[in-house]
Amino acid sequence: MKRRDLLRTSAATAAFALGSGFWRHAFAAPAHPGTSPYGPIASTPDDNGLRLPAGFTSRILAMTGLPVVGTSHTWHVAPDGGACFPLDDGGWVYTSNSEVPLIGGAAMVRFDAAGRVTGAKTILSGTTSNCAGGPTPWGTWLSCEEWDGGNVFECYLDGRPAQRRYDLGTFAHEAVAVDPSGRRLYLTEDRSNGRLYRFTPDAYPSLSSGRLEAARVQWSTDGLSGTVSWVRVEKWISAALNPLTSGRTTAFNGGEGCWYDDGIVYFTTKGDNRVWAYSPASASLECIYTAELYPESPLRGVDNLVVSRSGDIFVAEDGDNMQLCLITPDRVVAPFLQIEGHAGSEITGPAFSPAGDRLYFSSQRGLGGAGLGITFEVRGPFRG
Secondary structure (H helix, E strand, O other): OOHHHHHHHHHHHHHHHHOOOOOOOOOOOOOEEOOOOOOOEOOOOOOOOEEOEOOOEEEEEEEEOOEOOOOOOEEOOOEEEEEEEEOOOOOEEEEEEEOOOOOOOEEEEEEOOOOOEEEEEEEEOOOOOEEEEEEOOOOOEEEEEEOOOOOEEEEOOOOOOOEEEHHHOOOEEEEEEEEOOOOEEEEEEOOOOEOEEEEEEEEOOEEEEEEEEEEEEEEOOOOOEEEEEEEEOOOOOOOOOOOOOHHHOOOEOOEEEEEEEOOEEEEEEHHHOEEEEEEOOOOEEEEEEEOOOOOOOOOOOEEEEEEOOOOOEEEEEOOOOOEEEEEOOOOEEEEEEEEOOOOOOOEEEEEEOOOOOEEEEEEOOOHHHOOOOEEEEEEOOOOO
């Protein structure tokens, strides 16, 4: 049997084990290149440098060192992970980290119900290298520090000071996703030997104390699927660096984005260009995309990700040709948009507005990778 056929067969077995709740239209095989449900992206960029599908438009919300549109708040350096939060008045908030040493932190932009910017402010300061993170169901933003002594900070949108959540571990955090059904959090570690972590709060939803564990995977023969068990680890050191746990837990090559949707925890590993799906209900792990299978695939440098209302997984690229790609529920991978002229940058912080009709993201280092980040909004007929 050829290696490609072996990989597909093994992945199909894993997807079946995950059950009917895993992916509404699963073909039970890794995602393959195909045609986007939105059609091809334009051959020429718009005025903001974005090549978009027909029917979509863009605007620039913020640029490093300049006031956010319609406010006096100066936008931060190196905008990274982000998320959207609904507000009681029909508006929403978009949060954004700053991935720079010593002065990192995070900020938010507020929109009214019509999508107009009504304010912006800092929600976290005095931290370092705030990379990605994740939203909570109770409306806070978890901002993750990406360095070996990094922690997770719970940020509030109502003006309360952010809180360091020590029990979520001290390591090079990347992203975090909350499973509201299992009442647990899942965290990625951005190191070549990083781990996938699970945090169980003592009194959910409080994150002030709880149990931290790292994944141990019993792999199938191809290494693209397996069954996960969990090993309790110390909170003050990476499980990879602790000799008591490094040999009992599984390494993932550069953990990046992490997102929960419909009973599944999705995460990416940039070191091997893979997208993974973990089912807490069945403890099953499957690689749902690997660039190894399809050299012609448009998706490389997998990084932050978000799931749309239709179940499409939008995956941002760090480098490559600066595309935001999507993986559909029927497992087709295709480019959704491309940023022109931003070589040396990366796409960060993809997030949908509560209504699902606006997509936010940043080019972390902007034009030519010169360091002036740009945050965009794209509007259009996103699938519901």
